[in-house]
Amino acid sequence: MILSIDPSSSAPLFEQLAASVRAEIGRRALSPGERLPAAHDVAESLEVNIHTVLRAYQLLRDEGLVDLRRGRGAVITERAAQFSPLATAIPGLVAEARRHGLTVDHVVSLVRKEFSS
Amino acid sequence: MILSIDPSSSAPLFEQLAASVRAEIGRRALSPGERLPAAHDVAESLEVNIHTVLRAYQLLRDEGLVDLRRGRGAVITERAAQFSPLATAIPGLVAEARRHGLTVDHVVSLVRKEFSS
DNA sequence: ACCTATTTGTCCGTATGTATG
DNA sequence: CCATACATACGGACAAATAGG
Numbered sequence: 001m002i003l004s005i006d007p008s009s010s011a012p013l014f015e016q017l018a019a020s021v022r023a024e025i026g027r028r029a030l031s032p033g034e035r036l037p038a039a040h041d042v043a044e045s046l047e048v049n050i051h052t053v054l055r056a057y058q059l060l061r062d063e064g065l066v067d068l069r070r071g072r073g074a075v076i077t078e079r080a081a082q083f084s085p086l087a088t089a090i091p092g093l094v095a096e097a098r099r100h101g102l103t104v105d106h107v108v109s110l111v112r113k114e115f116s117s
Numbered sequence: 118m119i120l121s122i123d124p125s126s127s128a129p130l131f132e133q134l135a136a137s138v139r140a141e142i143g144r145r146a147l148s149p150g151e152r153l154p155a156a157h158d159v160a161e162s163l164e165v166n167i168h169t170v171l172r173a174y175q176l177l178r179d180e181g182l183v184d185l186r187r188g189r190g191a192v193i194t195e196r197a198a199q200f201s202p203l204a205t206a207i208p209g210l211v212a213e214a215r216r217h218g219l220t221v222d223h224v225v226s227l228v229r230k231e232f233s234s
Numbered sequence: 235a236c237c238t239a240t241t242t243g244t245c246c247g248t249a250t251g252t253a254t255g
Numbered sequence: 256c257c258a259t260a261c262a263t264a265c266g267g268a269c270a271a272a273t274a275g276g
Binding site for chain 1: 239240241242243
Binding site: 155156157167171174175185186187188189190191218 | 258259260261262272
């Protein structure tokens with residue numbers, strides 16, 4: 001399933017939907033040219049309103065990940081192929097870690113710790 | 118009036134509303150710290166739905182021109198003061214280009230063409 | 235060239251939630 | 256505690272662009 005929602009999450013539904021698509025793109029499970037399912041179908045299968053799905057699609061369009069057009073649907077852009085979720089955050093983190101003389105293992109442990117908190 | 122709409126325009130209402138605020142900021146008629154009228158009030162005076170106004174406010178927030186917060190309203194950001202006229206025009210142009218499904222290259226060629234005409 | 239189904243776009247309305255002051 | 260004001264989600268209606276027959 002390309003789109004999914006987590007009932008236990010407090011994040012907005014449209015954000016969750018967009019995030020699930022980003023994740024698929026990030027792991028290359030969605031490639032440029034591929035089409036996302038019609039908002040209507042997603043809405044029906046996930047039992048959410050079509051507007052919620054469309055809002056997620058429009059968010060992805062604003063991010064340049066999909067090309068959204070009437071009658072055509074949501075198509076993964078070429079730009080999406082170069083998409084990496086943490087492309088900007090990771091280099092900054094590593095640079096700062098180096099400035100402080102931290103080891104890779106130390107940084108990793110800090111990340112893991114943060115994830116489990 | 119800070120926000121206005123043109124009944125003869127075919128542009129979406131929320132785009133018109135955002136554009137009118139951008140214009141005010143561009144001519145320095147709105148300064149950082151100033152608050153836009155509550156969406157509810159704008160909706161009532163212009164006889165549009167509150168969601169249409171909120172969508173315009175959210176668009177301006179995405180562009181970094183206003184700080185939008187619950188219970189507080191829409192406040193002009195510091196960044197807005199440094200915005201050049203082009204910096205205010207570009208987001209609107211890009212937003213509209215995206216709505217029409219235009220590619221970056223297409224928009225660029227249109228701009229170049231316009232410059233050389 | 236025409237028609238139809240599909241699909242997103244906008245706008246309205248309503249309800250409820252949540253942060254701010 | 257309370258009023259204000261934005262945030263999200265639902266639903267409905269109609270418009271407009273696209274694709275396919």
